[in-house]
């Protein structure tokens with residue numbers, strides 16, 4: 001597994017609780033869109049799970065910076081990340097993960113819960129930038145409308161590219177207009193929004209309970225297990 005030293009550049013607010021962190025890598029990091037890495041704040045004790053945590057890349061490869069995005073809690077890791085000073089070094093171990101898009105996958109469906117959006121952002125930014133011939137449908141669930149990280153990027157991509165379609169669903173409040181669906185993602189919602197589901201590769205990402213429910217729903221709807229890939233955000 002490779003390790004990289006990165007220099008902290010800047011912090012960007014995405015929602016009230018979600019922030020992105022941009023770093024300048026001293027050498028090129030060869031990650032594939034959709035992968036993640038471990039941020040190692042405790043280099044002496046690599047088993048320190050409180051200070052060494054996994055975060056997904058939230059940008060495409062090949063930019064002048066790499067970006068990681070965290071939903072903040074009061075944890076030691078959150079505090080350490082927040083306290084980074086401009087120019088400070090951070091150790092990154094990775095990249096890891098196989099919840100990625102292969103060249104032959106042209107029809108894609110994302111099922112995403114909350115902060116699980118980070119690998120999807122990396123993939124979509126790559127698809128848009130590289131003008132890949134992909135047909136994308138995303139079902140994206142959040143608790144509140146104001147909770148949707150990367151909303152402006154998602155809107156820009158869907159407005160600019162008719163082959164990218166995002167359906168937002170809001171769980172904890174009545175949507176303010178009918179461009180949103182209400183409630184958690186269900187099998188009914190999947191089959192209604194994704195009628196050609198058997199032709200698509202499914203990429204599922206979010207908290208473990210959501211990922212498990214989505215896997216079951218996809219299988220019950222007849223998706224082949226080899227067409228379902230998922231990333232479990234253990235820790236939520």
Ligand SMILES: Cc1cc2nc3c(=O)[nH]c(=O)nc-3n(C[C@H](O)[C@H](O)[C@H](O)COP(=O)(O)OP(=O)(O)OC[C@H]3O[C@@H](n4cnc5c(N)ncnc54)[C@H](O)[C@@H]3O)c2cc1C
Pocket residue numbers: 036049050053054055056057069070071072073074075076077078115118119231232233234235236
């Ligand atoms: C592959 C992968 C990619 C991820 N990508 C992102 C990302 O892009 N953005 C993001 O915000 N988060 C991501 N996560 C989750 C992230 O690693 C943290 O677990 C999460 O942010 C919670 O950490 P915390 O310090 O805020 O909370 P904490 O207070 O440390 O943890 C919250 C709760 O989860 C429990 N918990 C924490 N870690 C674990 C664990 N390893 N196993 C079991 N229970 C645990 C704690 O006991 C506590 O109850 C990812 C996780 C994985 C595995």
